[in-house]
Amino acid sequence: MKTQTKIAAALLLGTTAVALAQGTTFLTIGSGSTTGVYFPVATGMAKMINDAGDGLRANARSTGGSVFNMQAIASGELDAAIAQNDVVYYAYKGTGLQAFQGKANTKLRTLAVLYPEVLHVVARKDSGIRSIADLKGKRVVIGDLGSGTELTARQVLEAYGLGFDDLGQALRVSPAQGITLMQDKRADALFYTVGVGASAISQIAQTVDVAMVPVSGNQAASLLKKYPFYVRFNIPAKSYKGVGATIPSVAVQATLVASTAVSDDAVYRTMKAVFANEGAVRGLHPSLATNFAYDKAVKGLPAPLHPGAVKFFREKGVTVR
Structure with missing residues (x-):
């Protein structure tokens, strides 16, 4: 019961970045307004992760958007998030916006570029x-x-x-x-x-x-x-x-990102659950329908690819650095 209580607290309060209990990794994915595209895409991804049954559990959280998401990943409030590629770049470099000035988050990593x-x-x-x-x-x-x-x-x-x-x-x-x-x-x-x-x-x-x-x-x-x-x-x-x-x-470009605080294995399993089938990704939203492809997903990266994502894309035959 104590373990279950700790899990519930982590999910409800968002006080841990990655909660491990009974062999399960919990991921909170930041999105944006419920009336935008980030939220249904993140919700769809969370469902794909949960349905995969590969030792991961995920939930999508509505947020204020890209800048908030980058700050929340830095603080550990979020594990992953969707954000504009320019905002991710500014957060990674610690420049461009007052919110990031002098606070470069060099632990930011890209999982995939999604759509314009x-x-x-x-x-x-x-x-x-x-x-x-x-x-x-x-x-x-x-x-x-x-x-x-x-x-x-x-x-x-x-x-x-x-x-x-x-x-x-x-x-x-x-x-x-x-x-x-x-x-x-x-x-x-x-x-x-x-x-x-x-x-x-x-x-x-x-x-x-x-x-x-x-x-x-x-x-x-x-x-x-x-x-x-x-x-x-x-x-x-x-x-x-x-x-x-x-x-x-x-x-x-809308981009899915995470932190190095999320293990290589967890990211790799996340990538397999969400991106193993290009058609399934395109089916998440019309914005992805005509825009998402493996080769596009690794172009215009605002921060380096996460090692877990590198492993996934290489297995798909995509050339990555």
Whole structure:
């Protein structure tokens, strides 16, 4: 009974990074908002790990997003997490963001690059916003405090010569709260870095007449030059209700990461449980359906591959360092 009590405490309180009891390794996977893509993907991965019955048990936890996840891995609150590759890089190097400045987490390791995370800038049609420059003086949802979206919003606005102080109101709220603010006309536009097809964007488009704001031209070029993690990405026409044309934007990459505190064996078993079948991974979410592949999973790494992941990919015939 004492062992069971300790296990329950570890799962409920998150006070241990990897709990070992009765031969079972417990993993907590950080995700993001329940209305985004991270949460259903992490939940699906946890189920695959649990169903594999290979001495691992996992649970997915909704969090504030990428920056929080990196801090929680550093503190041992999370064992693994999904995060934007740029945020992972900054956390690994101890630069780029004040949250990581001088606090390089050299124990961060990549498990796999998953899919492009596309910047969606969604505006109410009645706001008159048609370009990023039009956001000046407007009420704009810039993402939860400490989220990857907040970082992306800052960098994109910078490319257009704007800062958060130039907005009428910079609203730091979760995507779910952002939906409500857009619906209630208390926000004019919303930034969200997320896979195409995210329920939060679909929900807004279903309930509000919206316009997708492009990120393109010289501003996009300067953004890519300064921040090489970004790539150009077109949001396909009809991805959301009322969006009839292709919208040029930019994207980073959603990446699954862990710490060296998670053993090589545990990571290897995790990789086998989740990634043994490419088709099963693609079936977790539409964002993965046309984007995930073994060869892509080891490109653009923000931190070195975990040894457990190296072993897995080599067994799959993938060339890794």
